[in-house]
Structures are given as C-alpha cells and as structure tokens.
Amino acid sequence: MRFMVLVKADKNSEAGVLPDTKMLADMGKYNEELVTAGVMLAGEGLQPSSKGARVRFSAGKKTVIDGPFTEAKELVAGFWLWQVKSKEEAIEWLKRAPFEETEVEIRQVFETDDFGEVLTPELREQEERLRKQVGEKK
Amino acid sequence: MAVAATETHRTIDAIWRIESAKLVAGLTRVVRDIGVAEDLAHDALVAALEQWPDSGVPNNPGAWLMATAKHRAIDHFRRHAMLERKHAEMGYELEADQRAAVADVEAALDDDVGDDLLRLMFTACHPVLSAEARVALTLRLLGGMTTDEIARAFLVSESTIAQRIVRAKRTLADKRVPFEVPRGADRVERLSSVLEAIYLIFNEGYTATAGGDWMRPALCEDALRLGRILAELAPTEPEVHGLVALMEIQASRARARVGPSGEPIVLLEQNRATWDQLLIHRGLAALARAEKLGGPRGPYQLQASIAACHARARRSEETDWPGIVRLYDELAERAPSPIVDLNRAVAVAMAYGPAAGLDLVDRLRSEPSLQQYHYLPSVRGDLLVKLGRLDEAGQEFERAASLTRNTRERSLLLDRAKACRTARGADEGPRPNEEG
Numbered sequence: 001m002r003f004m005v006l007v008k009a010d011k012n013s014e015a016g017v018l019p020d021t022k023m024l025a026d027m028g029k030y031n032e033e034l035v036t037a038g039v040m041l042a043g044e045g046l047q048p049s050s051k052g053a054r055v056r057f058s059a060g061k062k063t064v065i066d067g068p069f070t071e072a073k074e075l076v077a078g079f080w081l082w083q084v085k086s087k088e089e090a091i092e093w094l095k096r097a098p099f100e101e102t103e104v105e106i107r108q109v110f111e112t113d114d115f116g117e118v119l120t121p122e123l124r125e126q127e128e129r130l131r132k133q134v135g136e137k138k
Numbered sequence: 139m140a141v142a143a144t145e146t147h148r149t150i151d152a153i154w155r156i157e158s159a160k161l162v163a164g165l166t167r168v169v170r171d172i173g174v175a176e177d178l179a180h181d182a183l184v185a186a187l188e189q190w191p192d193s194g195v196p197n198n199p200g201a202w203l204m205a206t207a208k209h210r211a212i213d214h215f216r217r218h219a220m221l222e223r224k225h226a227e228m229g230y231e232l233e234a235d236q237r238a239a240v241a242d243v244e245a246a247l248d249d250d251v252g253d254d255l256l257r258l259m260f261t262a263c264h265p266v267l268s269a270e271a272r273v274a275l276t277l278r279l280l281g282g283m284t285t286d287e288i289a290r291a292f293l294v295s296e297s298t299i300a301q302r303i304v305r306a307k308r309t310l311a312d313k314r315v316p317f318e319v320p321r322g323a324d325r326v327e328r329l330s331s332v333l334e335a336i337y338l339i340f341n342e343g344y345t346a347t348a349g350g351d352w353m354r355p356a357l358c359e360d361a362l363r364l365g366r367i368l369a370e371l372a373p374t375e376p377e378v379h380g381l382v383a384l385m386e387i388q389a390s391r392a393r394a395r396v397g398p399s400g401e402p403i404v405l406l407e408q409n410r411a412t413w414d415q416l417l418i419h420r421g422l423a424a425l426a427r428a429e430k431l432g433g434p435r436g437p438y439q440l441q442a443s444i445a446a447c448h449a450r451a452r453r454s455e456e457t458d459w460p461g462i463v464r465l466y467d468e469l470a471e472r473a474p475s476p477i478v479d480l481n482r483a484v485a486v487a488m489a490y491g492p493a494a495g496l497d498l499v500d501r502l503r504s505e506p507s508l509q510q511y512h513y514l515p516s517v518r519g520d521l522l523v524k525l526g527r528l529d530e531a532g533q534e535f536e537r538a539a540s541l542t543r544n545t546r547e548r549s550l551l552l553d554r555a556k557a558c559r560t561a562r563g564a565d566e567g568p569r570p571n572e573e574g
Contacts, residue, residue, distance in 0.1 A: 036252070037156065038366035042416060081416070083359060088152035092199075111355075 002109035003090040009075035026098035043080035146191045155282040157200045163254035173307040182207035256371040263332040271306040272335040379428035380439030386421030387445040390414040406454045418449045437473040459489035476505045492524035512541035532558030
C-alpha cells in the first residue's frame with residue numbers, strides 16, 4: 001500500500017528560508033535510508049505559497065487567487081510517496097525522520113488495483129480450497 | 139491495556155519488517171550460519187514482544203533489537219563452546235557496539251549493513267538451492283515475511299513453506315556456502331540466480347499460476363521492494379536496473395489489466411490512461427540507469443526495453459512493432475528460449491501481418507518445452523482469428539483453456555472459444571459476413 005506523507009509549512013518555509021546545512025544533511029541521509037529500503041517512490045519539497053496560486057471553483061465560475069496564503073499550518077511544504085506494508089510501517093518510518101518541531105500527516109493512497117471487493121466470499125472459499133489441495137499434493 | 143498491547147504488537151510487526159533483514163544479515167556475518175542468525179534475531183523479537191508492551195517502544199528499536207540479539211549470540215557461543223578466538227571476536231564487537239551506543243548505535247552498524255544485506259541476498263539465492271527454495275528464503279529473510287504469509291501468497295500450506303525453508307537453510311549449512319558477495323567469474327551466475335528469484339516472486343504476483351485471482355498485487359510489491367533494495371546495494375550492475383525497470387513498467391499496468399469482474403485484459407486492449415505514470419517514470423529512469431552503465435544489454439534490460447516501447451506508446455496503434463521485433467532478435471541471441479521465440483512471433487505478426495507471425499508460431503508447435511504452455515495455443519488462436527480461420531482458432535482457445543491453471547484466464551479463453559464458434563455459426567448461416 002502507498003502512503004502520502006505531508007509535511008506542513010511553517011513561518012520559515014513560507015518565508016522562503018531554506019533549511020540549514022545540518023538539516024539538509026540529515027534529511028539527505030534519511031531520504032537515502034528510505035530509498036535503500038525500497039520504500040520511497042517519490043518526494044519533493046515545495047516552494048513558499050507566495051509562488052503558488054489557488055483556483056476557486058464556485059457555481060461553475062473559476063477565480064484565480066494568487067499566493068501567499070496565510071494559514072501556514074494548513075499549507076503543505078513538502079511530500080513523500082511511500083510504498084509500505086502497513087500504516088504502522090509508515091508511522092515507524094516517519095518516526096525516524098529528522099524533524100524537531102512540526103506535525104507530519106500520513107494519508108493512505110487509494111489503490112485502484114485493490115481487489116478487495118472483487119474477491120467475493122465465493123472466490124475466497126475457492127482460493128482456500130485450492131490452497132488446501134495444492135498443500136496436500138506436496 | 140489489551141488494546142495498547144495489540145497496538146504495540148502491530149508496531150513491533152512494522153519494526154520487524156523494517157529491521158529483520160538487517161538483523162539477520164548482521165548476525166549471519168557474526169555467527170556464519172543463516173539458521174542460527176535467524177533464531178537469534180527471532181529471540182530478540184520475542185524479547186521485544188515481552189518487554190515493549192510494558193516498557194514502551196525504545197527510541198531506536200533497530201539498535202535495541204541488534205544489541206539484544208548480540209547478547210543472545212554471546213550466550214549461543216558460550217553454550218556451544220565455540221572457539222576461543224571466535225568468542226573473543228564477539229566480545230570485542232559487543233563492547234565496540236556498546237561504546238557506539240552512547241553516540242548512536244545505528245550509525246555504527248550502518249557501515250557494514252549494506253554489504254551484509256547483499257551477502258544475505260546472494261546466500262539466500264545461492265544456486266545450490268532450488269528456485270522455489272530461493273524464493274521462500276528470500277521472502278522470509280529479506281522480505282521479513284512470516285511462513286504463513288509466504289504460504290498464503292503462494293497458495294500452499296504453511297508446513298510446505300516451513301519445510302522448504304528448513305531444508306534450504308540445512309543445504310546452505312551442509313554445503314558450507316560462504317556468507318560473501320561473489321566476485322569474478324562466479325558473480326554473473328550468482329547474480330542471475332538472485333534476479334531470477336526476485337522475478338519469480340514478481341511473476342507469481344503478476345500472473346498467478348494458480349488460484350482464483352488473476353493477480354496477487356502484494357507479491358508484486360514485495361518483489362519490487364526487493365529489486366529496489368538490490369538496485370541500491372549493487373548499483374553498478376546493469377541487469378539489476380534492467381530487472382527493476384522491467385518490474386516497474388509491468389507493475390504500471392496492474393490496474394489496467396484486470397476488468398471489473400476480475401477478468402484479465404490483454405495489453406493491447408488496456409485503457410492506457412489508467413497505467414501508473416509514476417511507475418512508468420520510475421521504470422524508464424531505471425532503464426536509463428542500466429543503459430548509462432553501458433556494456434552489452436542483458437536479458438532483463440532487453441525485456442525492459444521492450445516493455446518501455448509499450449509504455450511510451452500513448453495509444454496501442456502507436457507501438458513501434460518493428461523496433462520490438464529488433465529487440466526480440468537481440469534477446470533471442472542473448473538468451474535463446476522458445477518463449478522468447480513465441481513472443482517474437484507475436485511482435486512479427488503485429489509488425490508484418492498475422493500470416494508472418496503464424497508461420498513462426500507453427501514452427502514452435504513441435505517444441506517439447508512448449509507442449510504444456512497455454513500461451514502457445516492462445517497466441518495461435520489469436521492469429522487464426524485474424525486470418526479468419528475460426529474453426530481452428532476455437533480449438534486452439536479450448537486447448538489453451540485446458541492448459542492454464544488460473545481460473546480467470548481459463549474462463550476468458552473459453553469465452554473466446556465460444557465467440558469463435560458463434561461467429562463461425564453466423565458465417566454458415568443464411569446471411570453470412572454481416573458486420574456486427
């Protein structure tokens with residue numbers, strides 16, 4: 001399963017202040033760990049919202065609002081996309097991140113190829129049966 | 139309290155998945171026996187299960203597990219009265235680790251862990267083991283999967299997998315397989331043995347050979363993860379990136395190749411808009427990594443290049459079939475196999491017409507290794523349909539259906555056989571050749 005990890009903005013990230021050398025080095029090491037563990041699929045840091053914009057849809061009308069946006073805590077400053085086995089694994093990986101003062105959110109990605117519903121009880125039973133048969137043969 | 143304990147257990151499961159391979163790898167370097175190393179790592183896990191629900195999960199759980207396992211290793215050496223020298227070595231390592239623990243144990247272990255993991259992968263996939271033993275051992279030791287999880291994934295009983303793993307570990311010990319990364323001439327063969335095991339896992343997930351599901355995506359993910367790990371452990375091996383590229387690109391089509399009721403959808407009929415662009419991007423990047431390393435293109439890189447031809451075509455009509463035929467030519471030269479010839483025949487049919495393809499397929503009909511392979515009659519049926527020879531096509535689809543063990547695929551093939559008969563019936567009727 002995949003999780004998106006959302007790192008929230010703060011005053012510094014919104015002011016365009018870049019992380020210091022130590023933070024960059026720690027983050028680099030952490031990212032390397034994620035890659036060597038085969039967990040990280042993608043990850044990016046985002047520029048301050050002053051360089052972004054919003055498009056508001058209302059009754060079919062589209063209004064463009066230029067950044068910056070004020071509510072820093074609700075803004076995203078960066079994200080990762082991880083492939084893990086469970087939410088707990090994603091949490092464990094996140095606990096190892098070199099943050100000091102922030103809150104990071106984990107959200108599970110919808111899997112269109114999640115066959116949970118396709119696997120009807122009847123098929124489940126069939127699979128169980130097959131498993132037993134194959135097991136008995138060996 | 140009970141809820142908290144369950145939560146802790148789930149956390150421990152997750153930590154185990156992250157740490158177990160490193161633990162077993164590090165311990166094997168010390169005790170030189172995968173079986174003993176796994177037992178020690180397991181002892182550490184049991185200790186965590188006993189202690190953490192009360193004490194809480196330590197700040198650095200990986201280091202905790204490693205330190206605990208090393209204590210058990212020392213006990214093990216004492217119990218078995220190993221050589222004094224070995225004993226001293228262990229004592230030294232533990233002492234060194236405890237010193238490092240003050241600063242950061244994990245950083246101290248990090249240095250060697252990559253090499254240990256690579257050694258573990260080479261050992262678990264040693265050619266003295268059968269392919270199925272390699273697969274089971276790799277999932278167990280490097281994928282951190284339980285015996286039950288592996289059994290479930292392969293639709294065999296838990297005891298079958300347990301026995302397979304026990305025997306494999308015994309074989310490795312009996313044959314005194316060294317815990318090392320092979321160098322020189324040996325390396326190519328050993329590496330291909332590792333790649334084969336990973337690709338077998340992927341394929342079992344991608345085209346389940348048995349059971350009611352056409353795919354078991356979790357196995358694909360496990361294989362991809364192993365491949366991605368290997369790509370970082372052995373970054374200078376083009377074939378590793380070739381395999382990763384192949385798996386990423388194939389996996390990118392996972393959701394497109396299953397219909398709403400679980401039936402398979404063949405490549406050319408897939409809705410390409412649902413292909414996973416992130417995985418395609420990762421696959422093409424892995425392929426570029428392989429190409430950048432240079433040298434002759436190996437079988438995985440060539441197969442990945444073929445997969446990339448499809449991935450790059452926004453619509454199936456845009457597929458570069460003559461290009462794919464050329465890649466199959468190269469593949470047939472590098473890794474000759476009747477299956478490659480069969481796939482090449484399909485590409486030839488697409489590039490130069492069904493008659494040219496059928497000609498090649500017919501030459502393969504006497505090939506002994508393809509006698510039980512359902513894809514041969516299924517391909518032949520396909521080409522016969524295109525040539526309007528529906529009677530023969532129907533028979534081929536029926537034959538293919540009788541050969542596959544996958545129930546989803548079987549019903550698809552039987553449907554096609556039926557469609558041939560129906561169309562044939564319509565042809566013989568009073569109003570032939572009516573467009574439908």
